[in-house]
Amino acid sequence: MQLSIKEEQEAFEVKAEVHQQGENMVEKKARGENMVEKKARQLAVLMKISADMIRSKDLHERLKVIAEAIRMLGWGRVVISHRDRNLEIVDLVTAGLTAEEEKLLLERKAPGHVWRERFGPKFERYRIGEFYYLPWSDPWVREHVHGVPSHVPPDKVTTYAGVPSRLKPEDMVDWHPQDMLYAPLRTPEGRIVGILSMDDPVDGRKPTKESLAPLELFLYLAAVAIENAELIKNLEEARKQLEVYAEKLESIVEKRTQALKESEERRVKAERLAAIGELAASVGHDLRNPLTAINGAIYCLRMKMKNKLYDEEGEMLKIIENAVKHANKIVQDLLDFSKEIQLTKTCINLKTLVEGVVKEVEIPENVKVRVQVDEVTLHADPEQLKRVFANIVRNAVEAMPKGGELKIRSSKNDKNIAVEFKDTGIGISKENLKRIFDPLFTTKSRGVGLGLKICKRIVEAHGGKIEVESVKGKGSTFKVTLPLGREQNNGSEKKEI
Numbered sequence: 001m002q003l004s005i006k007e008e009q010e011a012f013e014v015k016a017e018v019h020q021q022g023e024n025m026v027e028k029k030a031r032g033e034n035m036v037e038k039k040a041r042q043l044a045v046l047m048k049i050s051a052d053m054i055r056s057k058d059l060h061e062r063l064k065v066i067a068e069a070i071r072m073l074g075w076g077r078v079v080i081s082h083r084d085r086n087l088e089i090v091d092l093v094t095a096g097l098t099a100e101e102e103k104l105l106l107e108r109k110a111p112g113h114v115w116r117e118r119f120g121p122k123f124e125r126y127r128i129g130e131f132y133y134l135p136w137s138d139p140w141v142r143e144h145v146h147g148v149p150s151h152v153p154p155d156k157v158t159t160y161a162g163v164p165s166r167l168k169p170e171d172m173v174d175w176h177p178q179d180m181l182y183a184p185l186r187t188p189e190g191r192i193v194g195i196l197s198m199d200d201p202v203d204g205r206k207p208t209k210e211s212l213a214p215l216e217l218f219l220y221l222a223a224v225a226i227e228n229a230e231l232i233k234n235l236e237e238a239r240k241q242l243e244v245y246a247e248k249l250e251s252i253v254e255k256r257t258q259a260l261k262e263s264e265e266r267r268v269k270a271e272r273l274a275a276i277g278e279l280a281a282s283v284g285h286d287l288r289n290p291l292t293a294i295n296g297a298i299y300c301l302r303m304k305m306k307n308k309l310y311d312e313e314g315e316m317l318k319i320i321e322n323a324v325k326h327a328n329k330i331v332q333d334l335l336d337f338s339k340e341i342q343l344t345k346t347c348i349n350l351k352t353l354v355e356g357v358v359k360e361v362e363i364p365e366n367v368k369v370r371v372q373v374d375e376v377t378l379h380a381d382p383e384q385l386k387r388v389f390a391n392i393v394r395n396a397v398e399a400m401p402k403g404g405e406l407k408i409r410s411s412k413n414d415k416n417i418a419v420e421f422k423d424t425g426i427g428i429s430k431e432n433l434k435r436i437f438d439p440l441f442t443t444k445s446r447g448v449g450l451g452l453k454i455c456k457r458i459v460e461a462h463g464g465k466i467e468v469e470s471v472k473g474k475g476s477t478f479k480v481t482l483p484l485g486r487e488q489n490n491g492s493e494k495k496e497i
Helices: 005-055 059-072 098-107 112-118 121-126 137-142 207-305 311-337 350-360 384-398 451-461
Strands: 075-083 089-095 131-134 179-186 191-201 339-347 367-372 377-380 404-412 416-423 465-472 475-483 491-495
Touching: 005 350, 059 075, 059 089, 059 191, 089 098, 089 112, 098 112, 112 121, 131 207, 179 207, 191 377, 207 311, 207 416, 339 350, 339 384, 339 451, 350 367, 350 404, 350 416, 377 384, 384 404, 384 416, 384 451, 384 475, 451 465
Parallel strands: 367 404
Antiparallel strands: 075 089, 075 191, 131 179, 179 191, 339 377, 339 491, 404 416, 416 475, 465 475
């Protein structure tokens, strides 16, 4: 049957429409398949990055992994920041930004209260799921986010919030280079631990709820990863603090134990010395009587046999006299050690006192003594100080059996004067130097080792101190430091050490 021209035209239009519909269906199907493939690729990338993110325990490294992951999903620039409870920056990582852009970002970073506002009700209308999309084309966004006055046209703006994009509008499809896209990283409890910002989409398109859907799941994973890293960091810091505390506690216990040990040693030593003092007082008085009798007998013998003593007999009496003197000194040391130090202070000339001591002590011919002591007036007990200085001088002489030199000199400041006794004798070993002022310690064949201990008590009773330095084989230096100031109380004093 022959069709008219009109009918043929209508038939042709129908066929063309059917053909067009077929092509649209094929194109739509292809786009659907591409979208499914794209989502599959995105999910695969997110799964891999999630595994990499969990493997890293360091919080900064996790942030870097997250930033790179977002960039791989089609965004040119990514900024992810770790935030505290006030949304202030704790740490920040970028991907796709130059060094200059990172510097500008840190200079322009928004404080925590600004971000709290951006997640508040004023910005709810710009929310796409968990993301916030702020289009540059919106006058309210330009005014309240970028600080652009409402009367200024968009194409005349020269300042922007954050870091301006390097792209041009003509490079995009429907995304403007100054559009903003950000999202909070919330834990399951709702706490914001970080903020994710991204721009410069590779496809040049503005985001949709469908395109952002794969990223929303990743936001939760990223938040949990950051929270876990925080916990790991806090646990590590707590462990270190516990280690420090344990070390301090161990040190405290060790010091307390040592203090208790030293206290116990002092108690035992004090009890022992108290017992020695009681015994010394008792024995000292008992020994004084026979020693006095011996001295009396020697005196009588010398008087009766004054012209009849042979040299040998005279030497023997002299030996007995020296032995009695030494025994008397031991007895006196024991008695002095067992009682308190009593001072009878007067004004004395230090130089005269020292020179008098040197004259009284027997100095061998092979020992030279040089005295360089200042003319200083002290308020002190002269007899007690003479005893201290005489004991030190005798010890120095005994330390130089082959001869040597003893230098006695003084030095002073506003408060104290120090008298040094420096000999060139045999010196004292380091082991013995530590115990030199201990009672009953001596390296001599004669004596009981109380002389220096009593000297120390006398000096300390005067408010001073006695010190010693020595080098084995080269000599020793005893230093007696005494206060210069006159005390208020005169006459007899009693000091307990």
